[in-house]
Amino acid sequence: MTRPSRRTFLKVGLAGAAVLTLARWIDGPVLAATPSKFLDARARRTVGALVPVVLAGALPADETARQAAIPEIVTAFDRAVSGLAPPVQREIGELFSFLHTAPLRIAVTGLWKPVEECTPEQLRDFLLRWRDSPFDLQRASYRALTQLIQAAWYGNPVSWASIGYAGPPALA
Amino acid sequence: MAVRDPIREGLAAGWKIFDAATLGEDLDLQCDVAIVGSGAGGGVTAEALTQAGLDVVILEEGPLASSTDFHMRERDAYPQLYQESSARQTADKSITILQGRCVGGGTTVNWTSSFRTPARTLNHWRDAHGLKRTAAADLEPWFARMEERLGIAPWAVAPNENNDVLRRGCAKLGYSHGVIARNVKGCANLGYCGMGCPTNAKQSMLVTTIPAALARGARLVQRARVTRLAIEDDRVTSLEAAGVAANGAEPTSTRVRVRARHFVLAAGGIGSPAVLIRSNAPDPAHVLGRRTFLHPTVISAALMGKRVDGHAGAPQSVFSDQFIEAAPLDGPAGFKLESAPLHPVLVGITLPGFGEEHARWMQKFPNVQVVIALLRDGFHRDSRGGRVALASDGTPVLDYSMTEYLWDGVRRAYLAMAEIQFAAGAQSVMPVHENAAPYASLREAREAIQSLPLRALAPRIVSAHVMGGCAMGPDAGRAVVDEDGRHHQLRNLSVHDGSVFPTSLATNPQLSIYAISARNSATLIRTLRSA
Numbered sequence: 001m002t003r004p005s006r007r008t009f010l011k012v013g014l015a016g017a018a019v020l021t022l023a024r025w026i027d028g029p030v031l032a033a034t035p036s037k038f039l040d041a042r043a044r045r046t047v048g049a050l051v052p053v054v055l056a057g058a059l060p061a062d063e064t065a066r067q068a069a070i071p072e073i074v075t076a077f078d079r080a081v082s083g084l085a086p087p088v089q090r091e092i093g094e095l096f097s098f099l100h101t102a103p104l105r106i107a108v109t110g111l112w113k114p115v116e117e118c119t120p121e122q123l124r125d126f127l128l129r130w131r132d133s134p135f136d137l138q139r140a141s142y143r144a145l146t147q148l149i150q151a152a153w154y155g156n157p158v159s160w161a162s163i164g165y166a167g168p169p170a171l172a
Numbered sequence: 173m174a175v176r177d178p179i180r181e182g183l184a185a186g187w188k189i190f191d192a193a194t195l196g197e198d199l200d201l202q203c204d205v206a207i208v209g210s211g212a213g214g215g216v217t218a219e220a221l222t223q224a225g226l227d228v229v230i231l232e233e234g235p236l237a238s239s240t241d242f243h244m245r246e247r248d249a250y251p252q253l254y255q256e257s258s259a260r261q262t263a264d265k266s267i268t269i270l271q272g273r274c275v276g277g278g279t280t281v282n283w284t285s286s287f288r289t290p291a292r293t294l295n296h297w298r299d300a301h302g303l304k305r306t307a308a309a310d311l312e313p314w315f316a317r318m319e320e321r322l323g324i325a326p327w328a329v330a331p332n333e334n335n336d337v338l339r340r341g342c343a344k345l346g347y348s349h350g351v352i353a354r355n356v357k358g359c360a361n362l363g364y365c366g367m368g369c370p371t372n373a374k375q376s377m378l379v380t381t382i383p384a385a386l387a388r389g390a391r392l393v394q395r396a397r398v399t400r401l402a403i404e405d406d407r408v409t410s411l412e413a414a415g416v417a418a419n420g421a422e423p424t425s426t427r428v429r430v431r432a433r434h435f436v437l438a439a440g441g442i443g444s445p446a447v448l449i450r451s452n453a454p455d456p457a458h459v460l461g462r463r464t465f466l467h468p469t470v471i472s473a474a475l476m477g478k479r480v481d482g483h484a485g486a487p488q489s490v491f492s493d494q495f496i497e498a499a500p501l502d503g504p505a506g507f508k509l510e511s512a513p514l515h516p517v518l519v520g521i522t523l524p525g526f527g528e529e530h531a532r533w534m535q536k537f538p539n540v541q542v543v544i545a546l547l548r549d550g551f552h553r554d555s556r557g558g559r560v561a562l563a564s565d566g567t568p569v570l571d572y573s574m575t576e577y578l579w580d581g582v583r584r585a586y587l588a589m590a591e592i593q594f595a596a597g598a599q600s601v602m603p604v605h606e607n608a609a610p611y612a613s614l615r616e617a618r619e620a621i622q623s624l625p626l627r628a629l630a631p632r633i634v635s636a637h638v639m640g641g642c643a644m645g646p647d648a649g650r651a652v653v654d655e656d657g658r659h660h661q662l663r664n665l666s667v668h669d670g671s672v673f674p675t676s677l678a679t680n681p682q683l684s685i686y687a688i689s690a691r692n693s694a695t696l697i698r699t700l701r702s703a
Contacts (some may be wrong), residue, residue, distance in 0.1 A: 054525075058530070083421055149526075153520065163535060
């Protein structure tokens with residue numbers, strides 16, 4: 001499963017598995033110490049920066065409610081990844097390694113600054129580039145990032161009023 | 173009124189249940205028959221064998237959760253009850269696979285749609301795959317028996333609006349359509365079948381065959397993932413399983429070993445071939461794990477002028493086989509049309525895009541309606557299915573590629589669904605595809621659909637039906653098991669699940685799995701008695 005993804009990266013002009021290992025080494029462990037949690041502090045900040053872009057128009061307008069919602073979404077993202085098969089978790093770990101290693105990030109995402117320092121417009125354009133990328137891996141990564149954030153938000157009862165969903169019925 | 177929970181009652185009554193996730197020490201069991209998996213195939217088999225007086229051990233990878241645990245909340249239900257939190261995907265990530273992983277398997281979380289295997293599918297198995305004893309007439313008594321056992325009957329209540337749009341659209345266009353039969357008794361029409369039935373109305377294996385087997389002394393080991401079968405010559409001597417951690421992903425250090433006279437694999441269209449591959453089971457014809465089918469399913473979303481509330485009411489009650497019946501098996505890909513329940517997470521991750529455009533659709537959540545098209549795969553030479561292989565840690569991975577033949581079916585399905593939705597009064601229709609937009613008229617939709625790029629990860633594709641990989645057939649040179657479900661090379665091993673289908677079914681599979689497993693269990697009982 002990881003083999004085609006690496007081939008795809010090679011097509012982008014990167015050095016493949018060796019570069020991945022290097023990325024890991026530069027970036028440090030992506031898998032956090034506690035087994036039930038997946039994201040480390042840096043990855044949490046990265047996801048936190050993408051949330052307002054993926055959920056633009058959906059998050060609460062009220063700034064306090066909005067700021068309270070974001071860490072909850074990041075935590076739900078984390079929980080969701082920790083329930084995926086170990087090989088898929090490793091792939092998502094690799095994705096964060098790329099996002100956190102400057103030369104790779106620039107080459108693969110076109111973002112000159114770390115994700116958490118980019119403007120929402122820059123992040124939006126980056127997601128659209130990946131959505132329409134000729135490479136399967138980038139389209140799959142776009143989907144993984146957006147869907148994990150969307151699931152984390154719409155699974156939270158806080159989001160339901162804004163979409164006109166009253167929640168599950170009470171059992172008579 | 174409190175809902176009676178037959179599982180909690182059984183636990184209190186002293187059923188023999190082990191939890192491999194929390195066992196303090198390794199477990200060694202011995203029995204007549206070990207059954208791997210507790211879904212449609214495993215449940216039916218467990219009930220039949222225990223009724224015949226056999227000593228049975230059932231192993232299930234997922235947890236024993238029951239109505240007391242079912243709270244109709246997606247964020248709890250998906251990680252608890254589904255493989256990989258309902259985010260299992262094909263190797264290229266282009267198809268999301270919804271598969272149960274809990275006691276009762278897919279039957280605990282399915283949408284209750286119950287169809288007999290189409291006669292045309294069975295005829296194709298006879299003509300193209302050499303099956304001799306699996307015609308409609310052979311299965312008729314088994315369908316009847318399982319329909320009776322599980323309360324399967326056409327849904328007598330009016331469809332919810334989400335399904336009624338499909339009905340109205342088909343009626344207006346003169347397309348064939350019908351009412352879906354469901355396996356329910358006293359259904360409250362809530363609409364949360366996919367998160368575990370909170371009232372035990374759904375006649376899943378969780379509330380029918382599994383309790384019946386446990387009441388007769390069967391033992392159940394939950395949260396135990398079978399790693400391999402130990403094989404000596406032409407026999408399986410024991411199986412080994414590892415505990416599964418509470419998050420459902422990592423194995424624990426606990427080991428379970430079960431020795432038995434006979435073994436039944438019922439781990440589904442990915443799980444059963446994976447166990448055999450991990451066990452280095454003989455596969456002289458190189459067919460194991462091959463020809464795995466999915467009914468790749470594409471979606472068309474519509475905005476209606478009034479509330480649809482697709483989360484409420486029986487999720488699937490109307491179907492159309494217009495594009496199955498009219499399509500010759502050797503012609504372009506046919507597709508079955510149904511609807512699907514609309515809950516916030518499912519809709520949130522299924523509608524394409526992100527940001528403002530996505531949010532605008534979500535704000536109209538109550539007015540969203542969907543039609544889904546399940547593509548018939550495996551009947552045509554250009555649709556040969558996927559292949560189950562193993563990742564380095566032994567985790568199964570399904571490599572399934574859409575072919576040009578199937579992409580053509582996707583485009584025609586988008587067109588048909590838009591036509592039906594507009595005929596039923598949709599204000600706008602959007603094929604669920606990364607590059608689609610809402611279209612305000614059928615003409616506009618048609619033009620756009622004709623030019624939508626069709627490649628992996630452009631359309632959102634899902635599958636709720638994994639079939640094949642351990643195909644049945646009389647010819648050991650083409651099939652993994654015979655028509656009784658017995659492995660062609662291993663004398664004391666059977667497969668009772670959807671993996672034995674030589675093609676997809678072109679319809680929802682649960683009743684086919686029930687009937688074929690019931691028949692093959694009866695044969696197995698006779699064989700074990702005479703041995």
